[in-house]
Amino acid sequence: MSALCLVITKFKSPPSSFSYTIFRCCSTIAPTNSSHGFKCMMNATKSSSSYKHLLFQHLRNQRLDEARLVFDKIVLPDVGLYTMMVKGYARNHRLSEALKLFYEMPSKDVVSWNSMIQGCLDCGDFVMAQKLFDKMPEKNVISWTTIMNGLLQLGRIEDAEILFQEMPNKDLAAWNAMIHGYCSNGRVEAALLLFEEMPSRNVISWTSMIGGLDQNAKSNEALLLFKKMMNSDVNPTSTTLVCGLTAAANVLALHVGLQIHCYVFKLGYCFDEFISASLITLYASCRQMEAAQKVFHEIRYKNVVVWTALLTGYGLNSKHECAIDVFREMMRMSVFPNQSSFTSALNSCCGLEDLERGKEIHTAAIKLGLETDVYVGNSLVVMYSKCGHINDGTTVFKRINEKNIVSWNSVIVGCAQHGCGMWALTLFSQMLRERVDPDEITLTGLLSACNHSGMLQKARCFFKYFDKKTSIKLTIEHYACMVDVLGRCGKLEEAEELVRSIPMKAGTTIWLALLSACRMHSNLDVAERAAEQIFELDVHCSAAYVVLSNLYASARGWNEVAAVRRKMKHNGVVKQPGSSWLILRGVRHEFFSGNWSHPQSEQIYRKLDWLATKLKEEGYVPDETFALHDVETEQKEEMLSYHSERLAIAFGLLNTVEGHKITVMKNLRICGDCHNAVKLIAKIAAREIIVRDSSRFHHFKKGICSCGDYW
Template sequence: MCQHSSKTEVMPRVNSSKTDGRRCASKPMCQHSNTLLHFLRHVSFPPDAHLLPSALKSCPAQPLARALHAAAAVSGLAEDPFVASSLLHTYLRLGATSDARGVFERMPDKSVVGWSALIAGYSARGDAKAAWGLLERMRSAGVEPNVITWNGLVSGLNRSGSALDAVKALVRMHGEGFLPDATGVSCALSAVGDVKEVSVGEQLHGYVVKAGCRLDQHVVTALIDMYGKCGRADEISHVFHESSHMDVATCNALVAGLSRNAQVSQALLLFSEFVSRGVKLNVVSWTSIVACCVQNGKDLEAVDLFRKMQSKGIEPNSVTIPCVLPAFANVAALMHGRSAHCFSLRKGFLHDVYVGSALVDMYAKCGKVRDARTIFDAIPSKNTVSWNAMIGGYAMHGEAANAVQLFCLMQKCKQKPDLVTFTCVIGACGQAGLTEEGRRYFSEMQHSHGISPRMEHYACMVTLLGRAGKLDEAYDLINEMPFEPNGCIWGSLLGSCRVYGNVFLAEVAAEKLFELEPENTGNYVLLSNIYASKKMWDGVSRVRDQMKNMGLKKEKGCSWIEIKNKVHMLFAGDNSHPMMTAITEKLKQLTIEMSRLGFAPSTDFVLHDVEEQEKDDILAVHSEKLAVALGLISTSPGTPLRVIKNLRICGDCHEAMKFISCFEGREISVRDTNRFHHFKDGKCSCGDYW
């Protein structure tokens, strides 16, 4: 039996019929209505044309509005123009469009204000047909629409999500000779951005300049938002610098627009300017810039901004936490992640499925897959994102059996798997060498669940077959794909060729990758690795010259390790870390001890044809070794070490970690771009299969 298989297992049971349930749910509103009616019946003075509109203005719910409406009808005030108008606007404000329509139809004097309000109400519901119909009736009744009428139509349609209808209304408004004011322009620009009609947006921008409202705060914000949605990052900065508006709304629009267009450096620069100017930014502002950094690979900056946000007295909300947790996960900042977990617990955010799912992902990526499962089990109402996060976590740790088991449980719980689910499951099978199981899930995805494989599924299958040594079969699968393979597909094949030293297929895959991703240095380096492992130094030189001619440089290896609540970043061959002297000394001691135990560096993983001693020196300064050495000298004996690397761990470092875990008596976790490696007592969780 699945845990939390239905809402009835986690919600209080109600021993009543559906009718009783409805009565129970509406009881508080009924009590308020009855109390108000009782008051109105027993007051010593009758409600008048001033009392009722005042009460309607502050009316919070439809039942109370109807009670007041009944009181007005009983007292004969429902026909009063002032009272009727108040009833109309109250019903529209509360979303009771049909009630508002009834009030309006009974009004003897239907003014442009009433018509405009009702048209705006139907527009806000997304009922464009009814709104246009009312506009035609309005004209037939001899009442001409004004700018307010058109503004309500455009803004209402835009708010309801009918952006295309809103743009059409704007075009018709202009065609009939109405010139929108600043309010109308702001609403129209939002709709234009949603449908990405940048040419219309540029015309509106020109109109704004001519109309003299280009410095209006709301117009500036709307222009920035529109250009951001339309992918015009250059215009975002131009509009901002032209207006020099420094308010919270402008800041939020700037960050969102620049983030959409991967202009994270510019977003950070402008955000810092807002902070230095003392603009009162809110939680939305800080959450936006944190999310911007995370989405664009600036994880350390996101962590720093999150801490600054708290130091400014801005409290994170249930949106901020899921935004920042991926940054903690990406740099293995476990202590920061745990602090966010505790904060969420205190604030009651853990019932939010997105907070819970982000915590599952964070713990899994920080090497704590058991903690991730504890959080997962505690999520009261799981969605597909939650299941995928946990299945993906198991896959990352090479725990294929647990991933498959959870996948089966997901289906028993009547949760439908999606594209991501199958990517995680097939990927988990590939990590553990479960070739036949992976094939079965690939087939089930199509035939049992009706999901057509996408590029990522084929990439998983190529990896699955390639890692099992079935390189020719993987190549055949690529040729049989129903669409052109991308860099991910050929990259999967090239990675498998590295494991098995298949130079022929490696050259085929690399040639395709050089066409598809000419500036991706990783592909050149991987081919060079294959040549180097075969001591084909002419091939290494050829690839190196090709990179040089294209102005490409190998991406530096970088590793992160968290020590005492601080994340340290170390680069391969870099001596800038303040503790580098002690790190180097520790590495020398490790080398001596490993040599004594019989460890010989695997120099096949060095790209260049250099002397053996020089190869040893190159291998000694790989970033993951630097990080582990720092961890060893900075923590007490027996403390587990967790390292994150931006590249795939090489075979030499993999062997070295096994030796270090043995004679240092440490558990060492290394997460590379492919998976987690857990080293303990001289063994790795991957079983040397990665």
């Protein structure tokens, strides 16, 4: 028997093409020595196995070029090795090389075709994936499901439905893929119908449907389906439990969450980090931070998801100091924060209005290479804007690699709050050039920008354009912004007419906007009508009483002022006290008008007395109309001198180095007299003073304000 026959009889099945070819080579070299030929073949097979292992290692570590060198050394690689290499190229988005190698394959099986189609989809080339699918000599259910998933990812629901109906055979994976696709594209009702039609279901079917309902704002329905699944003897996976816990957190269903927590214990998922993170989120959302902390401390190995859940939970419960401490502890424990961690930490900095801590987190983002990430960048823009530093916010915005609608909205709204109206409009123009479609928040930002810059005609154009030419539906907030624009520009009758013509019911917010404008222009007639509407809606609205009282006081209608105050007392309404605060070295210092409780009160009042002298030298004369009390002139001047923002500014001047910016936050609108005084104080002290009141930011520098005395 020849050497070839001897070896073939050793195999229960035909040898691979590679082994067979190597053996023939060996037979040619030593035709009379069959054992020698067999040894050669075995060595070659061993070498092939080593190459395959080395190829696998290179591909797993994304060393594509080294993998190709190994691949090229293999004599006549089989279809499996070709497919491995094609997959490696596609996973690393080297699609052209994957296709070239695919076309070079001497033979292709259905696995290699499916792998190449999936590779095209992973690289975003659906057209090529469709061409390959159409060319396939033989398709299986995986082929159909793969191309259907591609259609669903592109939002081509109708095409995916047609393909699903045309599938010669549908397995459970195909049904599940269609349900998941429906849910991902907001077609949750269609997903439910398909779910009911399924000939059989597995835990993936249930999980996809539960998660889809929750993601489409149907969390209560998701919990009902979760309960139905548990009653049908289907054992949930960790992903199913996470979906259930997320739905419970979204609707604050603590009792349901507790039941799911019991399932977690029963099924042995206590140490699953993603379930633990979901439990922390559930308890934090339901204001049960002690329970959230307990879950956190029971976890032996905490990953970044668990840390971020606790960090976010503290933020949800307005425990921002604790949130920042968690972030710092993460860094100390070498748990590198992800985008969500940075977003939550920066939100807490906004809650604290603490610029220094925000900068600290910004530095950490730079070190980890996340400053230009869109989610981190957006949060940084918001943080700098809310802490009074819009220039830094716009600088961060420019560095974001791939800006989304949130990026543009954040910087437009930020510019509007700081009175940079033309910046906001310029950014909007750039946004349109980048082909980013505006949304409801964009319009709010644009109207606010026009409002704070007195651009009435532009506001009218935007309002009309978005109402008539876009699919964006105007909300009550948009109408309130437009009323505010008209009111500030003195168009009070037009503003009142707009309020009465809006298609939805006007709430207190929109009438308050009109009432505030009446205060600015001393229009008692419209003010009284607006106040009447407000009191019909909410008799306890303290802001309306205060604005109306101030209007009467400005007109010296002290009897009317007394009547408003009696009405407030009768209805149990308490005026919100005016306060101002600033953050210095991580500590919040809050001041109230005429308050002497601060440890540095004596120094603060001496500083204010010194400033009062300097102000008079600059020609400042107190505007007594803002004292709003029926008292003597001297008393009015004293009241004005000790308003809370002036106390905060004096404290800032005492406790910061020369040239340092002072940022003061205020819960009410700054009065006209303080506005005039702070302009001169900024000039006297040679400082930039930033005051954020309830309306906007004011940047005082060298005797002028960024608002141009229009706010």
